[in-house]
Amino acid sequence: MRIILVIILFFVCLSSSSWVKSLSPSLNDDVLGLIVFKADIQDPEGKLSSWNEDDESPCNNWVGVKCNPRSNRVSDLVLDGFGLSGKLGRGLLQLQFLRKLSLVRNNLTGPISLSFSLLSNLRVLDLSENSFSRPIESEFFRQCGSLQSISLAKNKFSGQIPESLGSCSTVTLLNFSGNQFSGLLPSGLWSLQGLRSLDLSDNLLEGEIQGIGGLSNLRGISLRKNQFTGGVPDGIGDCLFLRSVDLGENSLYGGLPSTMQKLALCNALVLCKNGFTGELPEWIGEMRSLETLDLSENNFSGQIPDAIGKLQSLKVLNVSKNGLTGIMPESLSNCLNLLVLDISHNSLTGDLPSWVLKLGLQQVLFSDNGLSGSMDSVLASSTENSRRKLVILDVSQNKLSGEIPSAVGDCSGLQLLNMSRNSFLGSIPANIGQLKTLEILDLSENQLNTSIPLEIGSAISLKELTLEKNSLGGNIPNSIGNCSSLMSLSLANNEISGSIPTSLAKLAYLQIVDFSFNNLTGNIPKQLANLVHLQSFNISHNQLNGELPAGGFFNTIAPSAVSDNPSLCGSPVNKSCLTVLPKPLVLNPNSTDATPGTFSQSFHHGKKILSTSTLIAIGAAASIFIGVIAITVLNLRVTASTSRSAAAHAYFGGNDFSQSPTTDGNSGKLVMFSGEPDFSTGAHALLNKDCELGRGGFGAVYRTMLKDGRSVAIKKLTVSSLVKSQEDFEREVKNLGKVHHGNLVALEGYYWTSSLQLLIYEFVSGGDLYKHLHEGSGGKTLHWNERFNIILGAAKGLAHLHQMNIIHYNLKSSNILIDSSGEPKIADYGLARLLPMLDRYVLSSKIQSALGYMAPEFACRTVKITEKCDVYGFGVLALEVVTGKRPVEYMEDDVVVLCDMVRGALEEGKVEECVDARLQGKFPAEAAIPVMKLGLICTSQVPSNRPDMAEVVKILELIRSPSEDQDDFK
Template sequence: MRKLFDCVVFLLLIVGRTVSLNPSLNDDLLGLIVFKADIQDPDNNLTSWNEDDNTPCNWKGVRCDPISNRVSDLTLDGFGLSGRVGRGILQLQFLRKLSFAKNNLTGGLPFNLAQLENLRVIDLSENRLMGPLPGNFFGQCRSLKLISLANNKFTGPVPDSLSSCSVLATVNFSGNQFSGLLPSGIWSLQGLRSLDLSRNLFEGEIPKGIESSNNLRELHLGNNQLTGEIPDGIGNCLLLRSIDLSDNSFQGSLPSSLQMLSLCNNLNLHKNSLTGEVPEWIGEMKNLESLDLSDNSFSGRLPTSVGNLRSIKLLKLSMNSFAGSLPESIINCVNLVVVDVSQNSLTGNLPTWLFKLGLQNVNFSENKLIGDIGASLKSLTDNSRQNLAVLDISKNSLTGAVPLALGDISKLQYLNLSKNSLVGGIPDSIEGLKALDVLDMSQNQLSGSIPLKIGEAVSLRDLRLEKNFLSGNIPISIEKCTSLTSLILSRNSLTGSIPAAFAKLTNLQTVDLSFNKLTGTLPRQMANLDHLIAFNISHNQVQGELPGGAFFNTIPPSSLYGNPALCGALVNKSCPAVLPKPLVLDPNSSDSTPDSSPANPSHRKKILSISALIAIGAAATIIIGVIAITVLNLRVRSATPHSASAFTLAGGDGFSSSPTTDANSGKLVMFSGDPDFSTEAPALLNKDCELGRGGFGAVYQTVLRDGRSVAIKKLTVSSLVKSQEDFEREVKKLGKIHHRNLVAIEGYYWTPSLQLLIYEFVSGGNLYKHLHEGSGGKFLSWNERFTIILGIAKSLAHLHQMNIIHYNLKSSNILIDSSGEPKVADSGLARLLPMVDRYVLSSKIQSALGYMAPEFGCKTVKITEKCDVYGFGILALEVVTGRRPVEYMEDDVVVLCDMVRGALEEGRVEECVDERLKDKFSPDEAIPVMKLGLICTSQVPSNRPDMAEVINILELIRCPSRGQDELV
């Protein structure tokens, strides 16, 4: 069809044009028009391409030879074009340069561009072209000098016909998915100057014959899967200036022929399996500007000849087994900018002479250095103070105090002194570090207080001071560090309260203040920290109630442990009610004029009498009013139908009947067949009976007058609740939903300012407590867990069948009844909101971190039942593994589905099963359930099964005879 379309376009154009045109020029024009028909031009860069023109030579991106007037160059770089490269190009027989770089072209190259005999340059880099190259792609490339297909998606082997391009000088196929062996005849290209095949999937050894490439200047084969040794013949390529063989699996030692490459300025052998010592002849490569031998298995001492590399700027030797100390001859490397010798076995003192150079980046972390840090850094020259941006000397055995001189390094952005044995305080000179981005002094023996001057380091993003002996208050000046995202101060002896200034740090994501001696309450303004993902205040003396807000409503209990005076649902402790202060009459007070004498006893006695009489009169009036109201209530109550009075709460903490029928009266409806009736709002829901709090509100247990227990949810999203008419209509719909695995709604209570939902009471606690807190001292068996997973699936399938999305799945919303069956709570409560807005849902309802489907964060993706499927997948993994969806470790954050997926890929998924089950579970059931959980948590909603399919799969897992092998 495509060929037919091209022919039709050609015929139409030929018929439509005058025969007076130059036939050869007509070929170029028609070819470009056909090419344009195959692409889209959203930025209108090709509007000048008019088929009615007599020549294309004035078109944008087109250049013609001034003598022949034939199209010689077609350069459309960065035009934003999409579509495919069509055959119209083949009409341009005199084309010398074809460049479509930095566009959005797609599809493959099914034809041979090289048949354009005059073509010298092909640049199709940075597009989205894909597929293999035709075997004869380079069949007629006698004139081709440069070809770049970099940063596309080409696959398969590079055709052997490449070696027929006799004058080819530059080949760049980097950033694709080419595979197989390197082209065997590549070294026969005598004019080859630059070969870049990096970032592909090539394997095997470098082909023999490299020594014949006398003109080679650049050899970039990094980021492949190449093996074998670096060929010794590489040293015969005397013009080589840049060698990149990094990220492969090369073995053996450095070939001695490398010393012949006196013009080479870049040698990158990072991340291979090279061994042996760095030889003395390395100093012969005197033009080296960058030497990267990191992440290999080199050993021994670094030779003193490294000091001969006077041009070197970057020296990276990290992640090897180098020993001894750095040779002092490096002081001669006056152009040195970056030194990274981390993760070796270097010994001795931190070299003082090194800081006399104008270094920008110094990394000595994870070695065996000793000595006083202050003595080493005294040698900082003005040049160093002006240039040093990164200093990492962590994980050594350095001693002494943090030197004041650090405050003079004005451009310092990264400072890591952690995991040493430093003593003393943090110097006030830190105020000079205006550009500091990361400050890590953790795991030392620092003492004293955090200096007030810390607020002057206004660029700080990451502050880590944990595991020291710091004391005193957290300075209020920290509020100036508005870029802070991570603040780790745990395991010190900090005192005082958490400053309200924290609320100004709106970028905070991770805060760890655990294991200190902090007191006071958490500032309520912290509820506005929208980016917070971890906040650990465990093992302090913090008191009071947590701030409200999406994060603090779901903060892991482990982040609160060890604060006995904390209260609220998350710590299972009711907060004391805040009551108004009683009115106290001061018998000594007087409203007399200044001339009155308070010392007059008779006068004071008279004032006391008047005050007492006023108080007594007021009290008497109140008592009479209470008695009158009580009598009226008794009369109304005696006339109230039995069905209404049956709902009166036991213990006095219930609904009080109202003698009025005005707009302030509440409406109570029970779904028991009785007609609707009105009653007064609940006077009090006893906090001692609070069962928990969630995104919709608090839940209380109470007992009806007939002795039946119910759960009452007091909605806290009143400002979002619909009108009374809509509210009642939606609740009545929910009241008609009945399923053994859903918590049933038994009634509701409505006033404009208060809405209550009345549920059946489920006595067995929630799934979260059973999994993570061992409710009742008993952990769930495998059979109980499977029953729970299957029950949840059935409840969701029932909801979805009725076109209801749950939106708020999490283990604390799964209740367990006395028979071990799960009952899903909060079903369909989102229907009570005036609109189902994903941002309202994510902040007000779907607040449990880790359960929310990724489409909640994307405006263009529709929210469907598949978001419940995602939450179910997380729940299934949580039940099998016994781990929370997101867990915050000391130095890491573990995402459950990522952990299980990684374990599955590594063939150790069975290790993810809850260790408390030990050998008391069936791998033939547990492993398929985890696989099903991963399928349900696919990032793409359409890839997730529906809940009916999930039930079928679970039943197959439980009953192998029905086809369990298909799943496994």
């Protein structure tokens, strides 16, 4: 009530200046203004809890508030990173003595009001890193008073920068970067003679850069990543105090004006990604203070000038992706402070300079030139200390030759080594395994001709290993399984033999494997099917044999990736794998055993073992035996059919799935997307209640087993009267069968008759999320990291569905399955597509168990059902996982809706209390609270206010980053 009275008093004060003068400052100005400001925004983290309207002054203990000790009036309001949201109200107008207003890194929205110009004493205005939007009013800066620093960076402002900006004659810092400002720059900008720092980067500004010479006090200018055209104005040479110039990523052209050489204090000149032409000028050597020179991705030609060696302070030189020719000037060896040298993607020639590693460089990038010579002399002439400093060495796509020197193993700090597309020969140095920080090793397209060293397994940080297109022999070393971070492994087009090592199955992050065009033999280790991140596995053109691994990525492997392995079998190579049987027992007439009729399992080469009459007799006996078995089976079928339902009979057809497309009541069509339709206990599974896994709105699910021992889950649809025709049903199911993602339950096949439809899924062994959260599955409580991974995994799976234009419609915790490694997999997606029409009332009746997850638009016929319905369900799911509470809880005399409960707690600053009590404080608040906020955003009543799932994934990745290494939450 008191807050309401304060707000009423505030508006009365605004309307009557006499009232303002009659009230004491402690009541009508600072306290009043700040309380009204607080009432207009949301403070979910309770950072402003110390602001109390009962205090006579805010100068004692109000957080973020600083006062002038003489006047006891508020001078600074700094609320950076407080997590505030909402729009700025007029409460701040009461702070008449405010000199600094900083609201950086919040989530404030809306436009900024013209009334801010009434803060006549304001010197610093910093609203960067918020979500302010819309164009700025044209007169906003007309009365900018004594403003010295203005930062609106990293918001969503659009439209033109107002011409009134020219009125801010006292401004020294101007930062409008990271917005969506467009159009021409205001002409008055160039009259701000006191301006020292100007940053308009990352916008949509256009036109020519004119009048820069008028900013004679300018220290730094960044116009990077806009759409400016024309050349660099000559007037830039009049800005003698310039220390930093960044005009990169525009559409500037022409040569560089010679007046730039007057910028003797400039230490950073960045002109990359433009259209500049001509030769690099000799006068560049007069800019003696340069530490960074980036002229990359232009159209410069000619040689690198000798004068560049005068730049004694130079640390970064990047002239990559131009048309430079000639040799590298020896004078560069005088740049003793150089750390990064990038001359890649030019047409430079000559020998690789021997001095290049003497300088203690951290990054050497010489790729795609015409450099020749060997690496021996370069490494030999460097010191051990300089080799240790090297982080990136890229000499790829040149004309280098000789052996790779063993001294490369002394570069202990290397993270990237790329020597591909040269003429290196001989062996890969064994001590390359000493490079414990190496992440990328590319030696492809050379003439290396020995085996891969066993020591490669000691390079434990490797993420990419590329050795393709050499003449390497020997085996793939088992030790490679020690490179636990490996994501990409390419050994294609070599002469490698032996088998694929089982140790590859230990590489949990492996995504891309290419062993094509080698001499590999043996079986493919079945353990490779457990590599959940595998995206590509090319073993074509080898001599591998046996059956492809079953499950995981190998269920969908492309035929081209396994082609030209004559003894390989499985569905992708369109070749059935024969069952391995014991050797037949045959009568051996040549046996020396005294007992007639001795049986033997051996054959004698060149001798006829069985006579023709014997073979005929055996054949006749076999025919009689098979006939007896067939009659027995038929009798058993007849007996069994009397006790089975008609639906079960239609399903099994005598336990013989038919591949026929007929759809009569006695036979059906079974299709498996990968492998043979080979069931061992299918009949028992669907007739035995013990094998039932559960029931949902679309049908019951049973577990059964294939003859290879692999379990599958079979969903028996109970919406037969609504299911589409066979043709439509098969088309939709086959489309769903093409959906593959690590966080989605894979659809492996289907069965159709007019009266019965079955969907065959991979079996996920860990149970569903609902049981883990609410029924204590296994007596174990999910810790925070497990919960977060479930939320993130579900988001990724849902985002993939939406990318494939598939709406789930039925997202809930019981449809999130947990596999043996704790990874979530979304089930039951896309089933509504099997219905002849999407009637939301029919659909609602089928998924009524999803109460609490359903978006409000389901209740309105006129609102289109879109992916945003899934986003709503995901938001509820995220809240359910964090809080451990059901979407709707029925109490004795009340009904608690989870979304409303969390939203209320957020408004009261008590949202942290909503986290599942079973976590007992073992969770990072900096992650749990943002996840709950995200859940509330996803459950917005207005569909357009909900983010896309791709955006949700990005937000979750950002939330995860600060706390991903916190073991306390496991």
